[in-house]
Amino acid sequence: MSFIQTPNSNRLHIALFGRRNSGKSSLVNALAGQDVTLVSDTPGTTTDPVLKAMEIHGIGPCLFIDTPGYDDEGELGKQRVERTLQIVEKTDIALLLCNKENGDIPSDLTEDIYWIELLKKKKIPVIPLVNKADTSDYATLNVSAIKKHTSSSPLFVSAKTGHGIELIRQAIIRCLPEDFDAQSITGTLITEDDLVLLVMPQDVQAPKGRLILPQAQTLRELLDKKCITICCTTDKLPNTLQALSRPPKLIITDSQVFKTVYEQKPKESKLTSFSVLFAAYKGDIDYYVESAKHIENLNKSSCILIAEACTHAPLSEDIGRVKLPQLLRKRIGEELQIDIVSGNDFPPDLSKYSLIIQCGACMFNRKYVLNRIEQAKKQQIPMTNYGIAIAFINNILDKIEY
Numbered sequence: 001m002s003f004i005q006t007p008n009s010n011r012l013h014i015a016l017f018g019r020r021n022s023g024k025s026s027l028v029n030a031l032a033g034q035d036v037t038l039v040s041d042t043p044g045t046t047t048d049p050v051l052k053a054m055e056i057h058g059i060g061p062c063l064f065i066d067t068p069g070y071d072d073e074g075e076l077g078k079q080r081v082e083r084t085l086q087i088v089e090k091t092d093i094a095l096l097l098c099n100k101e102n103g104d105i106p107s108d109l110t111e112d113i114y115w116i117e118l119l120k121k122k123k124i125p126v127i128p129l130v131n132k133a134d135t136s137d138y139a140t141l142n143v144s145a146i147k148k149h150t151s152s153s154p155l156f157v158s159a160k161t162g163h164g165i166e167l168i169r170q171a172i173i174r175c176l177p178e179d180f181d182a183q184s185i186t187g188t189l190i191t192e193d194d195l196v197l198l199v200m201p202q203d204v205q206a207p208k209g210r211l212i213l214p215q216a217q218t219l220r221e222l223l224d225k226k227c228i229t230i231c232c233t234t235d236k237l238p239n240t241l242q243a244l245s246r247p248p249k250l251i252i253t254d255s256q257v258f259k260t261v262y263e264q265k266p267k268e269s270k271l272t273s274f275s276v277l278f279a280a281y282k283g284d285i286d287y288y289v290e291s292a293k294h295i296e297n298l299n300k301s302s303c304i305l306i307a308e309a310c311t312h313a314p315l316s317e318d319i320g321r322v323k324l325p326q327l328l329r330k331r332i333g334e335e336l337q338i339d340i341v342s343g344n345d346f347p348p349d350l351s352k353y354s355l356i357i358q359c360g361a362c363m364f365n366r367k368y369v370l371n372r373i374e375q376a377k378k379q380q381i382p383m384t385n386y387g388i389a390i391a392f393i394n395n396i397l398d399k400i401e402y
Contacts, residue, residue, distance in 0.1 A: 006061040009365050018097030020069030023131035026159035028066045058173050090368040093175050094119045094126045116149045125175035128154040185221050185281045192226040199253035201234050213362045214274040255387040259394045272401040275387025278360035282369045291382030292392040300333040302354040308342040309363035356383040
């Protein structure tokens with residue numbers, strides 16, 4: 001029997017940072033209780049971030065990320081450090097190793113302090129560690145300098161002997177975000193025994209035998225909340241409504257058929273979409289809604305950035321690459337310039353754009369999406385998401401739930 005596991009995007013992201021050969025990979029293996037990442041005495045063995053999903057008592061589903069050393073050198077080393085910087089944007093809690101190879105304590109902590117301050121600037125809790133405690137010379141460690149910048153003394157641990165591993169787990173629990181267990185896809189829109197109808201188009205983006213991730217996650221949450229849940233495709237919506245003994249409390253649809261479903265839904269039923277729900281679940285829904293109103297001010301010379309979380313070959317029915325651009329150009333003009341990025345690609349300079357439209361971001365964790373939004377806010381660029389934008393274009397934004 002196989003089960004759908006918690007997606008990585010919904011797991012607490014715990015990243016390990018430190019110099020080359022400081023024992024990050026060994027520590028990941030110790031925390032996981034198995035060899036999940038390559039360990040070697042050769043500095044620079046970890047060339048790309050290594051991800052390990054696991055469950056930890058008291059924490060729940062989490063994702064440990066082993067990063068390349070931030071003291072890597074040369075042109076290739078610079079690229080590896082860039083990968084490490086990308087991981088910072090997704091990190092919920094950071095484990096920072098203050099030692100280097102063979103457990104030696106660096107006499108100059110300038111580089112470590114730089115990374116500590118970088119993480120703190122991103123509002124990421126930092127747990128300082130000294131690994132290889134079985135070989136380290138504690139007397140050379142400037143504990144006061146580390147404590148000054150992290151507000152806590154380093155934990156002395158040993159991946160080899162297991163010393164201090166339980167202390168790391170306890171420290172992570174103390175650093176858990178306040179809303180760690182409070183996040184919900186459907187929020188307060190429904191309660192137990194409510195009738196909820198899911199309208200789920202099955203197109204090329206959802207191949208036969210599969211549900212796309214937002215559909216699967218929403219369905220599971222509705223079952224956990226003990227709602228009465230009905231599913232149908234768009235073409236079967238009239239028949240489904242006719243078969244029900246009462247109108248659904250809430251209808252959740254795919255954003256691309258917002259208008260179709262709105263025109264057919266019972267007056268008593270509330271309406272939203274998977275993308276809109278994920279806008280609130282992963283991002284800043286108020287900023288998204290306010291930003292969508294800027295669509296009214298776009299003209300033929302405007303430039304829009306569409307940001308997809310997924311990386312895939314363009315499909316004929318693709319909502320981000322095909323349908324949304326069609327809706328925008330139909331409203332504003334064929335001359336409208338639209339740039340599309342996918343995955344982790346997101347330009348640092350957003351000044352050329354009049355509007356950013358982010359997908360539902362089911363593949364990203366909340367921390368990463370909020371960092372993108374913060375980047376847009378700092379550059380005073382409005383940012384919305386697929387579902388909110390489509391609802392605005394169809395003139396029903398004030399008639400949907402979020």
